[in-house]
Amino acid sequence: MFKWVSFAFCLLPLLSAAQTSKFQNIGRTATPQEIKAWDIDVRPDFRGLPMGQGSVKQGEVVWEAQCASCHGSFGESAEVFTPIAGGVTADDMKTGRVKSLLPGSNQPQRTTLMKLPTLSTLWDYINRAMPWNAPKSLSTDEVYAAVAYTLHLNNILPAEFILSDRNIREVQSRLPNRGGMTTVHNLWPGNELGGIAKPDVQGSNCMTDCGQQVQVVSSLPDYARNAHGNLADQSRSIGPSRGAETVLKDVKTTQNSQNTPSNTPVAQSIQARAAPESIATVSLSSIQPVLDKNACMACHGMATRLVGPSFKDIAARYKTTDGAINLLSGKIKNGGQGAWGAIPMPAQALSATESAQIAQWLMSGMPP
Amino acid sequence: MNLPAHSKGLGQPVAARPYGLPSEFEKNLQRRESPGLTRVGAASVSFSPLQSLFGIITPSGLHFERHHQGWWDIDPSKHRLMINGSESSLLKRPMVFDMDDIMRLPSVSRMCFIECGANTAMEWNNTAVPTVQYTHGMLSCSEFTGVPLITLLEMCGADVKRGKFVLAEGADGSGMTRTIPMSLVQSGEVLVAYGQNGEMLRPENGYPLRLVVPGIQGVSWVKYLRRIEVGDMPYGAKDETLHYVDLLPDGTHRQYSGIQEVKSVITSPSGGQVVLQKGFHSITGMAWSGRGKVKKVDVSIDGGRNWKTSRLQDPVLSKCLTRFSADFVWDGQPIILQSRAIDETGHIQPTVQALRAVRGGRSIYHNNAIQSWLLGENGEVKNVQVG
Numbered sequence: 001m002f003k004w005v006s007f008a009f010c011l012l013p014l015l016s017a018a019q020t021s022k023f024q025n026i027g028r029t030a031t032p033q034e035i036k037a038w039d040i041d042v043r044p045d046f047r048g049l050p051m052g053q054g055s056v057k058q059g060e061v062v063w064e065a066q067c068a069s070c071h072g073s074f075g076e077s078a079e080v081f082t083p084i085a086g087g088v089t090a091d092d093m094k095t096g097r098v099k100s101l102l103p104g105s106n107q108p109q110r111t112t113l114m115k116l117p118t119l120s121t122l123w124d125y126i127n128r129a130m131p132w133n134a135p136k137s138l139s140t141d142e143v144y145a146a147v148a149y150t151l152h153l154n155n156i157l158p159a160e161f162i163l164s165d166r167n168i169r170e171v172q173s174r175l176p177n178r179g180g181m182t183t184v185h186n187l188w189p190g191n192e193l194g195g196i197a198k199p200d201v202q203g204s205n206c207m208t209d210c211g212q213q214v215q216v217v218s219s220l221p222d223y224a225r226n227a228h229g230n231l232a233d234q235s236r237s238i239g240p241s242r243g244a245e246t247v248l249k250d251v252k253t254t255q256n257s258q259n260t261p262s263n264t265p266v267a268q269s270i271q272a273r274a275a276p277e278s279i280a281t282v283s284l285s286s287i288q289p290v291l292d293k294n295a296c297m298a299c300h301g302m303a304t305r306l307v308g309p310s311f312k313d314i315a316a317r318y319k320t321t322d323g324a325i326n327l328l329s330g331k332i333k334n335g336g337q338g339a340w341g342a343i344p345m346p347a348q349a350l351s352a353t354e355s356a357q358i359a360q361w362l363m364s365g366m367p368p
Numbered sequence: 369m370n371l372p373a374h375s376k377g378l379g380q381p382v383a384a385r386p387y388g389l390p391s392e393f394e395k396n397l398q399r400r401e402s403p404g405l406t407r408v409g410a411a412s413v414s415f416s417p418l419q420s421l422f423g424i425i426t427p428s429g430l431h432f433e434r435h436h437q438g439w440w441d442i443d444p445s446k447h448r449l450m451i452n453g454s455e456s457s458l459l460k461r462p463m464v465f466d467m468d469d470i471m472r473l474p475s476v477s478r479m480c481f482i483e484c485g486a487n488t489a490m491e492w493n494n495t496a497v498p499t500v501q502y503t504h505g506m507l508s509c510s511e512f513t514g515v516p517l518i519t520l521l522e523m524c525g526a527d528v529k530r531g532k533f534v535l536a537e538g539a540d541g542s543g544m545t546r547t548i549p550m551s552l553v554q555s556g557e558v559l560v561a562y563g564q565n566g567e568m569l570r571p572e573n574g575y576p577l578r579l580v581v582p583g584i585q586g587v588s589w590v591k592y593l594r595r596i597e598v599g600d601m602p603y604g605a606k607d608e609t610l611h612y613v614d615l616l617p618d619g620t621h622r623q624y625s626g627i628q629e630v631k632s633v634i635t636s637p638s639g640g641q642v643v644l645q646k647g648f649h650s651i652t653g654m655a656w657s658g659r660g661k662v663k664k665v666d667v668s669i670d671g672g673r674n675w676k677t678s679r680l681q682d683p684v685l686s687k688c689l690t691r692f693s694a695d696f697v698w699d700g701q702p703i704i705l706q707s708r709a710i711d712e713t714g715h716i717q718p719t720v721q722a723l724r725a726v727r728g729g730r731s732i733y734h735n736n737a738i739q740s741w742l743l744g745e746n747g748e749v750k751n752v753q754v755g
Contacts, residue, residue: 021523026469030462035452038595041535041545044604047454080407101619103728115613115621118604125606128543129437135541180620181613187625187734189584189658190549192532193602199629201726203708203716203738207666207675214671214704216742217755218494228403228498231640233396235499236420240649241641243396244748246498292438302409 042124046168049123052140053164056157059149062142066131069299069307075153078109080306085153087114088176093156096179113154117181119172123147133298282361284368290354299345302366309340315362328359390427396420399430402490402502410438413484415505418635423681424479424654424689426508428565433572434484434506434586436607437542442592444568444576447539449560451524453531454599460525467576470515470560477513477563478582481656481689483628485585485612485733492720493729495751499640503739503751504633507656509689512580513563516556521598528554531598535605536579539594545605546588547624548581550598557582557687560593582687583658584626585733587612614731622731628658630717631736632665632692632709638741639751646700651678652693657711661685664710665692671704671740671754672719678707686712698743704754705741720753 042048054062064073071077075084087100087107098114100107107114116122127143129135138146148163156174157163163171172178183193186200204210225246228234235243291297299307300314318324332355335345348355361367390397399414406412416432426432433439444467453459484506490496497503521528528550538544552558559580562568569575574591581588587607602608602624613621632655637643651669655662661684666675681691692707709717720737742752 023473023519023523026472027463027465027520027523030450030452030464034450034464035462038450039452039597040543041537041597041603041605043454043599043601045601081411097619099619101615101621103617103730110615112610115610117623118609121604121606121609124545125610128545129541129606132437135437135543181609181623182616182620183622183624185614185622185625187614187622187627187629188549189627190551192549192551193624199715201718201723203710203718203722205710205716208673210673210675214673214754216704216752218753219742219750220495220498225498228400228502231498234398234400234417234419234501235396235641237393237396239420239636240645241637241643241747241749243499244640244642246640297408297410297438301407303403304407306408 040124040128042120042127044118044120046120046165049120049165049168050140051165052144053162053166054141054143054145054148055162056145056148056152056159058141059145059147059152062138062146063149066138067146070132075112075150082111083109084112084150086111088154088156090155092176093174096176098177098180101177101180113150113156113176115177115180116175117177117179119147119168119175122150123168126150133295280360281364281367282357284361284366287357287361290350290357294348294350294354296358308345311362311366313340315366318363324363325356325359328362329356332358390429397430399433400501400505402497405490411436413486413506415501416508418500418505418507418633418654419638419641421635424509424691425565426510428510428567428570428573431508431510431564431570431573432484432506435542435572436544437540439572440540440592441571442539442576447576447592447594449520449577449593449595451520451526451596452598453526454535454597458527458531458598458600459521461523463520463524465520467562470520470577471562473515473519475513475515475563476559477511478557478559478580479509479511479683479685479688480580480582481507481509481628481687482580482586482589483507483631483656483658485587485625485628487628488735488737488739489732491737491753492724492732492735495753498751500633500635500638500739503639506586507654507689509656510564511566512559512561514559514561514577514580517553517558517560517579517596518556520560520596521553526598528598530600533599533602535595535597535599535603536588536590536593537595537597538574538590539592544587544590544607545603546590547602547605547608548579548584548588552581552584560596581626583628583660585612585628588626612733614727614733616731617728625734628656629734629736630657630659630662630709630711630715631655632662632707632717633739634667634705634707634741637705637743637749639749641749643698643743643747643749646698649696649698650693651696651705651707652691653707654689655680655692655707655709656687656689657709657713657715658687659715660687660712662690662692662709663712665690666708666710667692667694668706668708669696669703672706672708672738675708700745702745703743704752705743705749706738708738721755 070080092098144163151157230247232243232245301310303312397417397420414433449465452462487506532550534548561580577593578591634653655665665678667678668675678692678694684690740754742750
């Protein structure tokens with residue numbers, strides 16, 4: 001029989017909540033096996049760290065196979081992500097503070113090892129999210145090895161070191177930036193971490209004759225006008241304003257563009273190029289599952305060269321080639337070398353239909 | 369009289385487009401990437417076109433995106449949420465919920481903004497990008513529907529006194545993890561959400577389940593939420609240790625910096641637009657604060673020398689976008705437009721110089737500076753910084 005849950009019932013003390021929740025028959029108890037499989041996090045006190053070990057030498061093998069294509073052989077690469085290694089010294093390891101984080105340092109970019117205060121973070125992250133296109137595929141010992149090799153890149157660990165659950169706490173005490181974090185601020189919503197009572201920066205409530213004479217101290221240079229594409233195409237074409245025409249380099253034209261219609265000849269010709277009528281249009285949303293399944297994006301960026309050329313560059317190069325769809329479809333399936341540099345593309349285990357669809361998507365102008 | 373075709377013919381039938389789409393003439397409004405900001409699309413950002421949006425709600429298809437390892441469309445019938453303790457004494461009964469379970473529970477809906485901690489990050493030292501889409505577009509606002517996390521924790525018998533921290537973990541490849549304070553969960557604000565603007569979450573925004581943490585930077589709103597753990601210390605996750613940490617001039621990093629502080633921006637007129645006419649204009653934009661309601665927004669047309677208080681459009685909600693507007697007659701002379709928000713705690717939006725004086729120019733995150741737009745004689749609006 002339908003029955004309202006009584007109000008008094010919900011006021012029962014939390015103590016017995018699990019047994020007496022008014023939300024009867026919702027959810028179920030997690031089994032110990034499920035918890036073991038899902039609860040993979042490793043905390044800064046290393047709670048959750050599984051037993052295991054890995055050497056720097058083993059780590060080098062893992063690194064070359066799984067990590068180097070993005071991060072570089074020495075963790076130095078800024079090609080895809082921010083660099084892993086660099087910017088730390090033996091002195092930093094002693095003090096627990098990284099000197100190159102100070103203003104005026106000539107370190108070009110902050111690296112992972114310059115920032116890392118807790119070794120658990122590195123272990124946990126590699127374990128849960130690396131490698132990039134196949135996360136959670138490393139064995140526990142491979143994760144130890146990859147962590148060991150990462151630390152070796154900046155001589156935090158020597159070449160013969162074997163990192164394990166038994167010595168990881170000692171290794172934690174070598175981290176260059178272990179003393180470099182602070183929670184003395186007002187940006188954490190609670191008092192669990194100390195912090196300060198008031199915001200560190202407060203604005204002014206002055207209403208009239210405030211401050212000094214106003215001067216423009218920074219603006220975008222004219223050559224950067226088109227760096228984000230034609231702004232005329234990025235704003236609504238009715239209303240109190242229009243997007244500025246930034247494709248036309250002539251500033252005078254822009255100044256007179258008060259009646260700029262959105263369909264300029266330039267915009268029309270871009271559209272015309274994007275979708276030649278002879279090719280069936282395949283959209284990114286329909287091709288994305290194929291790209292994902294085959295990890296195409298691990299090597300090809302939309303507009304940026306990664307290991308291989310960007311999709312945009314490929315589409316541009318073959319735009320006017322006769323039979324481009326068949327040609328590209330074959331190249332995708334069989335791999336190749338030389339057309340875009342020395343790094344070979346391996347043959348791919350996808351169907352002829354899928355490779356043809358990718359080629360069609362490229363040649364139909366890569367519509368979203 | 370020359371009547372247009374739509375006045376003289378038969379229009380399209382119902383359900384010609386079973387899921388409606390914007391007009392063909394609105395194609396300029398799209399989420400866009402900032403060229404050169406990132407190298408791979410699966411670990412990137414797309415910005416919401418704030419310059420052309422009205423009111424406070426972001427259309428779900430224009431909600432900004434931030435993915436750390438690509439997005440997925442997850443089968444909701446197979447999705448599970450586990451809640452456990454870092455040790456058994458912190459949580460009496462670890463539980464597993466499927467979507468049926470979560471959607472059977474009493475739901476709450478609330479409107480709130482979500483802003484990436486790195487919104488406006490490119491502008492710490494100089495102007496870097498041309499339009500409000502790129503300066504402020506990692507900002508969106510939706511009505512979210514879900515179950516308060518505290519309800520689920522109570523069902524599991526969590527020790528909310530000793531378990532001062534909660535870990536939220538995503539089911540995608542990045543396995544995104546973030547630490548949330550239990551005090552915020554206890555307030556009831558933190559939601560395990562499945563709804564967004566009346567429909568389910570979009571896949572790009574975490575379908576079928578995400579955490580909603582009002583007032584806190586977007587990275588804490590873990591998408592594809594698969595696990596909640598109650599613990600007695602913060603977790604030092606990658607994105608609260610190596611990223612989303614704020615470098616200070618003394619070489620230390622602020623860790624666990626979550627709140628998005630009081631901020632506002634004028635969206636019309638704004639950078640990259642050309643104002644068509646002299647005469648009357650309505651200056652309008654959005655204000656928000658991660659600490660509560662917006663109390664007041666002041667607007668200046670002389671680069672911050674003199675200010676006038678703007679009108680706030682109802683509703684004015686806590687940790688939600690608030691639309692403001694101010695009337696203005698443009699005489700064709702160059703002017704510098706600014707807005708300055710004040711929240712109910714009395715916190716006032718600062719200048720970028722005031723921020724730099726305390727935090728330096730390298731902290732990346734939490735730039736809530738006053739934005740300046742220069743409206744030139746030719747009607748073109750440019751992103752500038754004033755001093």
